[in-house]
Structures are given as structure tokens and as C-alpha cells.
Amino acid sequence: MTTMVTTTPSMWRNYSTWANRNRKWLFASPAMIFVGLLIAVPLGWTLYLSVTDSEGSVRAKSNLVGLSNYFEVLTDTDRFWPAVMRTFVFTGGSLAIELILGMCIALLLWRPFRGEKWVRVAILLPLVATPVAVGMMWRLIFDPNIGFANQVLSWIGIPAQPWLSGQYTALPTLMFVDIWQWTPMVVLMLLAGLTSLSDEPDEAARIDGANSWQRFWFVTLPLMRATVIVTIVLRGIDALKTFDLLYATKGKGGGSFHEVETLNIYAFGLSFDYNDYGIASTVLILFFLLIIAIMWVLTYRRKANRS
Amino acid sequence: MTTTLQTRPVTETPRPVRTAPRRRKPRAYKIFRVVALTLTVLLFIAPLVWMFISSLKTNVDIYDASKTLFFTPTLDNYDNVLGRNNYFGFIFNSFWVALLSTIFSLIIGVPAAYAMSRFTMHRSAIVVLMARIIPGVSLLVPWYFIFANMRMVGGFGVLILSHMFVALPLIVYIMISYFDSTPLELEEQAQVDGLTHIGAFLRITLPLSVPGLATAGILSFIFSWNNFMFALVLSGANTKTLPVAIFNFVSYASIDWGSLMAAAVVVTVPIMVIALFTQKYIVSGLTAGATKG
Numbered sequence: 001m002t003t004m005v006t007t008t009p010s011m012w013r014n015y016s017t018w019a020n021r022n023r024k025w026l027f028a029s030p031a032m033i034f035v036g037l038l039i040a041v042p043l044g045w046t047l048y049l050s051v052t053d054s055e056g057s058v059r060a061k062s063n064l065v066g067l068s069n070y071f072e073v074l075t076d077t078d079r080f081w082p083a084v085m086r087t088f089v090f091t092g093g094s095l096a097i098e099l100i101l102g103m104c105i106a107l108l109l110w111r112p113f114r115g116e117k118w119v120r121v122a123i124l125l126p127l128v129a130t131p132v133a134v135g136m137m138w139r140l141i142f143d144p145n146i147g148f149a150n151q152v153l154s155w156i157g158i159p160a161q162p163w164l165s166g167q168y169t170a171l172p173t174l175m176f177v178d179i180w181q182w183t184p185m186v187v188l189m190l191l192a193g194l195t196s197l198s199d200e201p202d203e204a205a206r207i208d209g210a211n212s213w214q215r216f217w218f219v220t221l222p223l224m225r226a227t228v229i230v231t232i233v234l235r236g237i238d239a240l241k242t243f244d245l246l247y248a249t250k251g252k253g254g255g256s257f258h259e260v261e262t263l264n265i266y267a268f269g270l271s272f273d274y275n276d277y278g279i280a281s282t283v284l285i286l287f288f289l290l291i292i293a294i295m296w297v298l299t300y301r302r303k304a305n306r307s
Numbered sequence: 308m309t310t311t312l313q314t315r316p317v318t319e320t321p322r323p324v325r326t327a328p329r330r331r332k333p334r335a336y337k338i339f340r341v342v343a344l345t346l347t348v349l350l351f352i353a354p355l356v357w358m359f360i361s362s363l364k365t366n367v368d369i370y371d372a373s374k375t376l377f378f379t380p381t382l383d384n385y386d387n388v389l390g391r392n393n394y395f396g397f398i399f400n401s402f403w404v405a406l407l408s409t410i411f412s413l414i415i416g417v418p419a420a421y422a423m424s425r426f427t428m429h430r431s432a433i434v435v436l437m438a439r440i441i442p443g444v445s446l447l448v449p450w451y452f453i454f455a456n457m458r459m460v461g462g463f464g465v466l467i468l469s470h471m472f473v474a475l476p477l478i479v480y481i482m483i484s485y486f487d488s489t490p491l492e493l494e495e496q497a498q499v500d501g502l503t504h505i506g507a508f509l510r511i512t513l514p515l516s517v518p519g520l521a522t523a524g525i526l527s528f529i530f531s532w533n534n535f536m537f538a539l540v541l542s543g544a545n546t547k548t549l550p551v552a553i554f555n556f557v558s559y560a561s562i563d564w565g566s567l568m569a570a571a572v573v574v575t576v577p578i579m580v581i582a583l584f585t586q587k588y589i590v591s592g593l594t595a596g597a598t599k600g
Binding site: 019020023024029032038042045046059108109113119121125126130132136137140145146185188189230231237240243244247248251264271277280287288291292 | 340343344347348350351352354355357358361369370372375415416418419421422423425426428431434435437438439440441442443444445446447448449450451452453455456468471472475476479503504505508529532533534535536539540549550553554556557564567568570571572574575578579581582583586589590593594596597
């Protein structure tokens with residue numbers, strides 16, 4: 001027992017020294033192991049599934065089929081390529097409008113004014129609202145028969161629109177909803193960037209006689225470039241992956257004409273509505289490569305700009 | 308309007324002086340700004356107000372265009388949602404899943420973020436942030452295979468695990484930029500006074516990081532509460548979360564709009580109340596890293 005008493009503190013000290021010396025990895029490893037296990041293993045599995053004909057049930061036997069899934073998906077002009085296109089239209093369109101609108105609102109909010117706090121609260125509410133509830137809310141507003149949107153149109157004499165139920169109007173309508181919900185995010189991020197700018201370049205330009213548009217375009221905007229890129233990256237990632245809103249409003253397959261079927265909705269439908277795991281995994285691998293490519297281009301350009 | 312113009316002395320608007328921090332903006336701009344801001348606020352708020360109003364209407368009133376704003380409010384929809392559909396169960400499910408996934412993610416995420424910030428482990432940080440970039444579905448497929456074979460689908464464990472996946476990257480991202488902007492002199496001072504590295508982290512840095520922890524925790528709770536996709540696949544009849552329960556409302560042929568809006572209000576209001584009281588933290592969390600570039 002005496003040996004125990006004498007060794008325990010020194011053992012503890014040894015552990016403690018060891019822990020302190022290796023704290024970098026001790027601290028980081030739980031999170032990294034967690035993420036690694038939940039990313040690396042699943043991604044590997046997805047890669048494996050993408051070369052099998054796995055279908056129906058998770059316990060069903062499946063066979064290796066080589067790259068035939070990839071040929072099938074990449075030549076699928078019926079569902080896959082339209083989904084890729086919709087993904088780009090949705091993300092690019094929403095993001096562009098959110099940036100322009102967000103910049104306008106951020107500039108309006110830039111200088112202090114009375115009631116500032118209330119405006120900030122108001123723009124925070126769409127951001128935290130549950131996307132599924134938001135989808136349901138807009139479904140009611142855009143309902144062709146009883147919706148408020150058509151009611152407003154009737155006041156100004158415009159005929160009722162099918163909005164979400166139309167083959168060509170559904171995607172733009174959902175882009176509008178995305179813009180409604182996420183422009184506030186862009187506003188907050190750009191505003192954070194604006195408020196951290198120093199006043200001096202603006203003042204100097206003013207003394208040189210620049211008007212407010214010139215000061216914005218030639219002074220503020222270039223200084224905001226880093227913030228704008230961070231905003232594009234973060235909002236872009238989320239927009240590419242939009243699922244809740246699209247699935248909650250249009251359901252399986254993105255509607256009866258697949259009118260809002262983006263890559264995310266397509267892959268989810270293949271996996272969990274039709275249990276076609278092989279093809280679904282192929283689509284997911286391609287989707288993943290696409291996102292990585294976009295991220296790489298954006299961050300690569302950023303580094304190039306910096307140096 | 309004319310009186311105010313007359314009473315304003317001309318001398319009050321001198322030519323711009325170089326050192327003046329703010330300049331008097333033209334009146335037209337001020338008016339434009341008030342109008343524009345009012346419109347903005349209205350556009351962001353109006354749909355939510357509409358959702359709330361509709362939740363107080365009977366279905367007959369919802370279908371009646373003449374009762375857009377003038378109607379007799381009723382709580383029947385809330386009674387219907389909360390009384391009949393086991394919504395309290397779903398609320399508790401959402402709450403526990405969000406809370407536990409947030410706590411577990413904080414426990415493993417905060418030390419990781421600290422190490423990544425302190426030792427500038429950019430490569431490791433990228434691994435964790437990958438979790439934010441990868442589309443959830445691509446993980447959900449293999450998870451479903453693994454957890455279905457382990458007969459875990461439909462349990463709370465798998466839900467919490469999947470929601471941690473939403474929370475962890477968020478927490479690491481926020482905390483890295485928080486630790487980056489925190490001076491570490493106090494911690495170094497504590498080490499001079501005899502604390503170990505880990506001791507200094509636990510006793511000095513962590514207590515000083517409470518605002519950052521609050522930011523990360525609140526945001527991760529909100530995102531987990533709002534998450535739909537993971538619970539849609541991985542939850543069972545008894546572990547359904549609120550967004551999934553609401554979604555199931557519309558799978559019937561005709562939609563009970565009043566109750567649907569009441570259900571939507573039930574899921575949104577708690578999160579909005581939290582947001583109103585903690586807006587400072589939410590804004591700082593959402594804009595974390597935005598200014599660094």
C-alpha cells in the first residue's frame with residue numbers, strides 16, 4: 001500500500017506532464033476522430049456503393065458493377081443534368097440577388113440611427129425561423145386559390161399566378177423564398193465587414209472630391225473584397241445544399257415535373273424514396289466532387305489575389 | 308415641413324471640415340433611408356405575421372378573401388395540434404436532441420478549436436470544416452446502412468450523433484475565430500504563477516470564453532432544432548422531431564391550413580424567443596470570421 005501512495009502522485013505527475021506536452025493533439029483528437037469516423041468511413045462507403053448495384057434494402061446482396069453507374073448517371077440527360085443545371089440556377093441566382101440586396105441593406109444600416117436595434121431584430125427573425133415552417137408558411141402564401149400573394153396581385157389587376165405549383169414558376173418562387181430567408185445573413189456578414197473598416201480611406205476620397213457612388217465603388221467595395229468572398233463561400237455552400245425548403249414545399253422528386261429537383265433533392269430521392277443506393281451514391285460522389293471543385297477555385301483565387 | 312426649413316439657421320451647415328467624423332446627410336437621403344428601411348423590415352416580418360394570423364383563423368376564414376385581416380381569432384388550431392397529435396412529445400424530442408448534441412459538440416469541439424487556434428493547425432481545421440462543406444445526404448446514405456444494420460435507426464443515439472455533425476463544425480468555426488481574437492497574456496501569466504498549460508486553459512481561458520461559448524452553443528442549438536433532413540430519415544415514430552412532425556402534416560390529400568400554421572408557429576416561436584434574448588450572441592456567431600477574410 002505504501003508503494004501505491006508513493007507512486008500514485010508521481011504517476012499522476014507523469015500523466016499530467018505527458019498530457020500538457022501533448023495537449024495540442026489531446027485537445028484536437030476527439031473532434032477529429034469523431035469527424036473522421038463520421039466523414040471518412042461514410043465517404044468511403046459511398047464510394048464503394050457507387051460501384052455496386054445496391055438497391056431496395058440495406059441488407060440486400062449487391063454486386064460490383066464497376067463504373068457502369070457513372071456512365072449511366074453522366075449520360076442521363078433526363079434527370080441528372082437538369083438537376084445539375086437547377087442546382088446552379090438556384091444557387092447562382094439566389095446568391096447574386098442576395099449579395100446585391102444584402103449590400104444595399106447593409107449600406108442603409110451602416111451609419112448609426114434611431115431604432116437600429118429593432119431593424120436588426122427584424123432581420124434576425126427570418127434567419128432563425130425553422131426552414132420547414134418557413135416552407136409551409138410560403139406554401140400558404142403562394143397557394144393559387146387562397147394565397148395572399150395572388151390576393152395582392154388581384155388588387156393591382158394582375159391575373160393569379162400558379163407560383164409553387166407551376167412547372168416554370170416553382171423554381172423562381174423558391175429562389176425568392178431562399179432570398180427572403182438568407183438575405184439577412186448576407187446583410188449581417190457584410191455589415192460586420194463594413195463596421196470594421198476604418199474611416200480614413202473614405203475621408204481621403206471625400207476630400208479629393210469623390211461623390212458617394214464613386215466612394216462606394218472605388219473605395220469601400222475594394223476594401224470589402226475579402227468579406228464579400230467569405231460571404232459568397234459560406235452562403236454558397238449552404239445554398240448548394242438546400243434541402244429543407246425544397247423538399248418541404250415540393251416533396252419527392254421536386255414536384256411532378258421534377259421542376260425543383262436539384263442535385264441534393266435528386267440524391268435524397270434516389271436514396272430514401274426509391275432506395276436506389278448504387279445510383280444515389282454515384283450522384284453523391286459527383287456532387288461532392290463538384291462542391292470540392294467550386295471551393296478549390298474560390299479559395300485558390302483568394303490565395304492568388306492575396307499574394 | 309416648411310417651418311422646419313425656415314427655423315434651421317444657415318450657419319448650422321458649415322462647409323465640411325476635414326476632421327469632422329460624420330457629415331450631415333441631405334434631407335432627401337434621410338427620408339429615403341427611413342422609407343427603405345421600413346420597407347425592408349416589413350418584407351422580412353410580414354410573412355411571419357401572416358403565418359401567425361393564419362394560425363388564429365378557422366379553415367373557413369382562411370378560404371375567405373374578405374376575412375384577410377378582419378376575423379374572429381380562435382385557438383382551436385393550437386388545441387388541435389397540441390391536444391391530438393402528440394406534439395408535446397415531438398417538442399421534447401427536438402429539445403433533448405438539440406440540447407444534448409450541442410453539449411457533446413461543445414465538449415469535444417471547444418478544446419479542438421482552442422488547439423487549432425493556439426497552434427494554428429490549419430490543415431486539421433480544414434478536416435473539421437469539411438463537415439460543413441459535404442452535403443448531408445452523402446453521409447446519410449452510409450449512416451443509414453451502418454445504423455440500420457446495428458438496429459439503431461429510430462433511436463435517440465443516432466439522432467444526437469447526426470445532429471452533432473451539424474453542431475460540431477459550427478462550434479469549431481466560431482470558437483477558432485473567438486480564440487484567435489482573445490489575448491492569451493492572462494493564460495501565460497497564470498502559467499508563470501504555477502498553473503499547467505491544461506490548468507490555465509480550464510481555469511483562465513474557458514471562464515473568459517463564456518461569451519464565445521454562449522454564441523456557439525446558442526447557434527448550434529438553433530441549427531439542430533431547425534434541422535430536418537437527418538431526423539426525416541433517422542427518426543422513428545417515437546423519436547420524431549418537430550420539423551418532421553410538421554412535414555407529415557401535409558402528406559394528406561387536403562391540407563388543414565389552420566393547424567399547419569399553428570404547428571409552424573409552435574416550432575418557430577421558441578427559437579425566436581431565444582433569438583430575441585440572445586441576438587447579440589447570434590449576430591456575433593453568424594458573422595464570425597466574416598471580417599478576417
